[in-house]
Amino acid sequence: MGKTIKIGPFHPELEESVYFKLVADKNSIVQEVEIVNGFIHRGMESLVTNRNFMQNLILTERVCSLCSNNHPFTFVMAVEKIANIKVPSRAEALRVVADEIKRAASNLFNLAMLSHLTHSYELMKDTLETREYLQDLKETIWGNRMDMSVNLFTGVKYDLDAKKVVHILEKLNLAIPKIKELQKRFENDEIIKQRCVGVGILPTEKALEIGVTGPVARGSGINNDVRVKAPYSLYALRPELQPRTKPRNGCDVLSRAMARFDDIIEAVRIIKDLLSDLPRGKTYLEKRPHIPEGEAVVRTEAPRGELIYYLKTDGSQKPIRMRWKVPTYTNWEALKVMILGDKVENVTIILNSIDPCISCTER
Amino acid sequence: MNKLKPKLFRINTGSCNGCDVEFLATALVDKFQFHKLEVEIAEEISQANLLVITGPLTARSEPFLKSYINKLSEPYVVVGIGTCSITSGIFRDSYAINGPTDKVIDVDINISGCPPRPQSIAEGIAKGVAILNQKVQNVNISKQMDTILQGFEAPKSFRGKINLHANLCTACRTCETVCPSGAINITKIGDKYEHKVWHNTCCFCGNCVFFCPTGAIYNTNDFDTAKHQDEKYSDTNISYIKTDNCSSCNKRYKKPTTGLLKKAYINDDINKLNNNLCPECRKKENFTRMYL
Numbered sequence: 138m139g140k141t142i143k144i145g146p147f148h149p150e151l152e153e154s155v156y157f158k159l160v161a162d163k164n165s166i167v168q169e170v171e172i173v174n175g176f177i178h179r180g181m182e183s184l185v186t187n188r189n190f191m192q193n194l195i196l197t198e199r200v201c202s203l204c205s206n207n208h209p210f211t212f213v214m215a216v217e218k219i220a221n222i223k224v225p226s227r228a229e230a231l232r233v234v235a236d237e238i239k240r241a242a243s244n245l246f247n248l249a250m251l252s253h254l255t256h257s258y259e260l261m262k263d264t265l266e267t268r269e270y271l272q273d274l275k276e277t278i279w280g281n282r283m284d285m286s287v288n289l290f291t292g293v294k295y296d297l298d299a300k301k302v303v304h305i306l307e308k309l310n311l312a313i314p315k316i317k318e319l320q321k322r323f324e325n326d327e328i329i330k331q332r333c334v335g336v337g338i339l340p341t342e343k344a345l346e347i348g349v350t351g352p353v354a355r356g357s358g359i360n361n362d363v364r365v366k367a368p369y370s371l372y373a374l375r376p377e378l379q380p381r382t383k384p385r386n387g388c389d390v391l392s393r394a395m396a397r398f399d400d401i402i403e404a405v406r407i408i409k410d411l412l413s414d415l416p417r418g419k420t421y422l423e424k425r426p427h428i429p430e431g432e433a434v435v436r437t438e439a440p441r442g443e444l445i446y447y448l449k450t451d452g453s454q455k456p457i458r459m460r461w462k463v464p465t466y467t468n469w470e471a472l473k474v475m476i477l478g479d480k481v482e483n484v485t486i487i488l489n490s491i492d493p494c495i496s497c498t499e500r
Numbered sequence: 501m502n503k504l505k506p507k508l509f510r511i512n513t514g515s516c517n518g519c520d521v522e523f524l525a526t527a528l529v530d531k532f533q534f535h536k537l538e539v540e541i542a543e544e545i546s547q548a549n550l551l552v553i554t555g556p557l558t559a560r561s562e563p564f565l566k567s568y569i570n571k572l573s574e575p576y577v578v579v580g581i582g583t584c585s586i587t588s589g590i591f592r593d594s595y596a597i598n599g600p601t602d603k604v605i606d607v608d609i610n611i612s613g614c615p616p617r618p619q620s621i622a623e624g625i626a627k628g629v630a631i632l633n634q635k636v637q638n639v640n641i642s643k644q645m646d647t648i649l650q651g652f653e654a655p656k657s658f659r660g661k662i663n664l665h666a667n668l669c670t671a672c673r674t675c676e677t678v679c680p681s682g683a684i685n686i687t688k689i690g691d692k693y694e695h696k697v698w699h700n701t702c703c704f705c706g707n708c709v710f711f712c713p714t715g716a717i718y719n720t721n722d723f724d725t726a727k728h729q730d731e732k733y734s735d736t737n738i739s740y741i742k743t744d745n746c747s748s749c750n751k752r753y754k755k756p757t758t759g760l761l762k763k764a765y766i767n768d769d770i771n772k773l774n775n776n777l778c779p780e781c782r783k784k785e786n787f788t789r790m791y792l
Contacts, residue, residue, distance in 0.1 A: 146564050147511045147545070153520065154512045154561060175560045177514045180596035187593065192680035195705040199590050202518030202615065246521055253528075265529050272525070276617075280659035280719065283518040283615050286705045294710050424711060496516045 142481055146176055153177060153495040157484060165481045170473055174499060181500035182459060189454040190216065190428060194288060200461070201497040202283045203246065206239040207439040209288040212459075214369065215448040216290050219431035226416040228292035229371040233378070234305075234411055235279070235287040235295075237404040242271040243440040244352070244397040244404075245316075247492040248323065251394055254486050255332045264319055270312040274305060290428070292421025302412050309405055316405070320398040324391075333391040337475040337487035340388055344471065351442025352400060353468045353491050356393030360384045363438035370437075371411075378407050390490040397492075400440070428452070439464055441492050463497040504575070504636045506539045506629050509548035513565055513601070514591075515555030518615035519582035523552065526618035526625075533649050534622045537629050549576045550628055553607075556584035556591045557599030569605050575635035579609045579628040581621055583681070586610045586732060587701040590681040602729065610732055612725040614703035619652040624726030645728060658721040659706045662697045664739040668716035668759050669695060671741050675708035675717050684708060686741075691752045693741035699725065700735055714759035746778035748785070753778035 144157040154176035160169035181200060185193050197208040210232060217224060245268040252261035272282045278301055279285035287293050297305075323329055339349070344357035354361050364372045365379050372379050380403040385392035430452040436445045442464030449458040468491040475487045512520055526532045527541070542548040545568045557565065580601050583589035588599040601607055608631050611624035626648040634640075654660060662683075671693040675684045683702035687694050708717050727735055744755045761770040777785055 146561065147509075147568060153517065154514070154564075176558060176564070177512075177555075178558055178560055178596050179514055179556065179591045180594035184591065184594050188680060189677065191678040191707060191711065195680040195703065195707055196590060198705070199516045199518075199614075199703070202516045203521065205516075205518070249528075250524075253524075262528065262530075265525060268525070269529060269531070277655045277657055280657050280706060281614075281704065282522065282617065284703075284705065286659075286707070286710075289710075294706075494517065496514075 144484065151485065151488075153493070155493075155495055159476075159481060159484065161481050167476050167479055167481060167484070170476045172469075172472065174495065177496045177499040179500060185459045186456055190290070190456070191425065193456065195286065198284050198286065200500060201494050203243045203494060204239065204439040204441065204444070204497065205284045206236050206287055207437060207444055210236055211435050211437045211444055211446040212448070213288045213290050214435045214437070215433040215446045216428055218433040218435060219448065219450055220290070220426060220428050222291050222422065222426060224292055225419045225422065226371070226374065227418040228420050229374065230411050230416050231293045231295065231297065231420060232288065233371045234297075234408055235285055235293075237407045238271060238275060239285070240440045241401045241404040242268055242275070244401050245271065247489065248319070248394060248397060250489050251333070251390075251486070252323075252329070254489055255328050257326060257328050260319075260322060260326060260329070263315070267312055267315045267319060270308050270315075274308045278305065289421050289424070290426050291423055292419065294421075296420045297415065302415070306409065306412060309409060313405055316398070316401055320395070320402075323394060323398065329391065332483070332486060333389065333394065334387070335389050336483050337390045337479060337490050338388050339471050339475050343474050344388075347470045347474070348467045349442070349471050350464050350467055351438070351440070352393055352396040353442065353471060355382060355384045355396035355399070357388045358384045358386045361443070363436055363443050367436065369435070378410060380407070390486060393490045441465060441494055442468060461497070461500065463494065465491070465494045465498040469493065469498060504549060504632060506537070506550045506632055507542040507548045508539050508550040508552055508625075509542045509545050510552045510554070511565060511568060513553060513555035513561045513585070513599070514558035514597075515582060515584060519554040519584070522615040522618055523554065523581055523621055526621045529618070532618045532622045534625070536649070537622070537626055539625065539629065546571045546573070548572065549632060550625070551576060551578045552581055552625070553578060553585050553601050554581045556588040556597050557601055557604065559596050559598045562598045562604065565604060575632065577609070577628045577632040577635065578605055578607045579611065579624055580607050581611050581624065582616060583612050583614050583701060583703055586612055589614065589701055590703050592682070592701070607729050610700065610727055610729060612700045612702070612727070612735070613723070614705070616725055617654065617658075617723045619649070619654075620723050620725050623647065623649050623652075627726055627728075647724070654721040654723050656721055658723065659704050659719040660722040661699050661720050661725070661737065662702060662708065663718055663720050663737055664695055664697070665716045665718070666695070666739040666741050668714045668757050669739070669741050670714060670716075670757050670760050671695070671754055672713065674711050674713060678707045678711045680705065680707065691743050693743070693754070695739045695741055697737040698735075699737065700732055713763065714757055716757075716759070744776070746781055747776040748781040749778060751778050
């Protein structure tokens with residue numbers, strides 16, 4: 138006879154509200170899994186059609202605060218595609234700088250949560266302390282620790298002078314050795330090994346079948362990074378910036394964590410490369426451009442994987458339709474493969490390993 | 501003196517993650533002084549006496565929140581983190597939102613911010629703990645509370661509470677238009693314009709600052725946002741924008757500011773402009789000067 142276990146919806150180990158109904162056998166092996174969601178549904182698709190484009194710059198940022206730069210980034214790219222606007226190259230560079238900083242910070246937070254769930258107290262503290270370098274940086278350069286409010290149609294809202302560039306490089310140079318040290322520690326830590334190696338297996342064939350993206354795919358030996366497969370913005374103009382990460386083949390929780398570390402190191406490399414040779418010119422063309430009638434689909438690589446925006450406008454001040462396909466939408470399906478046949482105590486670790494962004498998915 | 505050990509339980513009622521992430525950072529990073537408060541994280545809601553709520557309260561989580569609240573035992577304190585939990589903020593007009601939180605439960609402390617700085621969160625929790633102790637000892641709860649945690653500073657560039665240079669503002673309503681959460685309101689009262697910013701629904705995005713044509717509205721780096729529930733509606737920034745008398749018809753009108761005139765007349769000396777006339781009189785005056 139199976140034992141039914143309920144986790145959630147509000148639980149100290151769950152960062153966001155979600156409800157698991159598990160059926161486990163005598164040995165606490167999960168036999169059935171049902172995931173109940175919808176707790177974070179805020180009616181975003183309706184809200185964006187009731188706000189004008191300038192308001193939507195901020196509203197899209199609040200879809201999810203962990204990838205809060207990628208949403209407006211993709212949104213402005215869709216608008217620019219409709220209005221046929223060419224963005225100054227300095228603005229493109231500044232967008233990518235902001236994007237990669239967010240990517241590094243978001244992945245570091247996920248890794249901190251992983252060490253939190255495995256009760257590796259020291260490791261978690263050090264990961265969060267390392268993340269603080271990036272958080273402080275975001276606060277001093279952009280003014281907020283999470284929502285940077287960077288993107289604008291035709292460009293960006295901020296600019297970097299020589300002093301700020303030096304400041305960013307100084308902070309990054311402090312953070313890089315710490316990140317590399319952390320990666321070694323995660324790889325060799327006994328508790329992490331015990332809890333993460335061979336846990337939450339997602340075989341490569343299954344990963345392809347479900348269509349997972351981002352670090353989850355890279356942990357299962359597939360590299361479908363949008364920045365490489367369908368480069369956009371500056372990644373298209375300067376291919377040497379594209380991330381050179383190699384996928385990991387472990388297919389387990391640790392491989393996904395390592396894929397995240399690879400992403401962080403590449404993100405920092407991209408920022409350093411860009412800042413050493415920042416294009417000159419304008420940071421934006423006009424504050425409030427006219428947005429004509431049209432439709433556009435744009436995809437980018439968010440910290441969690443592929444993000445797709447569909448936008449339809451009719452020449453008025455408000456969009457008439459906006460649709461998202463967020464990375465967690467596909468990665469979520471993989472959870473059922475990962476959790477089935479694993480232990481009940483591992484469920485929260487496995488959930489964390491896809492870095493779920495439920496607020497993106499349920500909107 | 502009997503003291504209760506504060507046991508904290510966090511409930512996410514539909515937040516965008518920001519407040520939850522920053523709450524965890526506050527709780528786990530030493531520099532935010534959270535450990536000084538000796539707060540324990542409760543495993544079960546029934547043990548908790550310090551309830552932390554984030555998010556705008558979605559329709560889906562409302563019944564669950566209610567059932568969790570029923571499991572609480574007195575005395576307890578409720579701290580709302582983030583603009584969403586106070587006023588539902590940017591998501592207020594949505595069909596899927598049943599919030600804000602104070603419709604369902606009596607909130608004690610509100611921490612405004614999107615997300616609030618960890619320093620503000622720590623301060624808010626500290627105030628929550630103070631109120632909890634007051635409730636245990638059955639003393640009257642003081643509405644005005646001093647800052648408890650000391651030594652926090654914000655960088656100059658931090659986007660904090662909004663303020664206005666009233667002499668630069670032309671009441672053009674750009675800030676009202678671009679504000680995503682409806683925090684700014686300009687109304688005409690008598691012969692003045694009242695410019696009101698409600699900090700508890702502001703999402704501190706700086707959109708108004710960026711789009712303002714005259715540079716009148718600005719972010720201060722003030723992050724003192726952990727306030728008692730009684731101050732929910734009074735924590736505002738109100739400025740008055742003066743109007744002038746037209747020198748010809750004596751009607752009240754809003755004179756363009758020097759900032760705006762400098763933008764319009766890049767190559768001219770704006771002191772020589774005939775700028776004491778209302779728009780109608782100026783039209784007449786200019787027509788007479790140029791064509792008659």
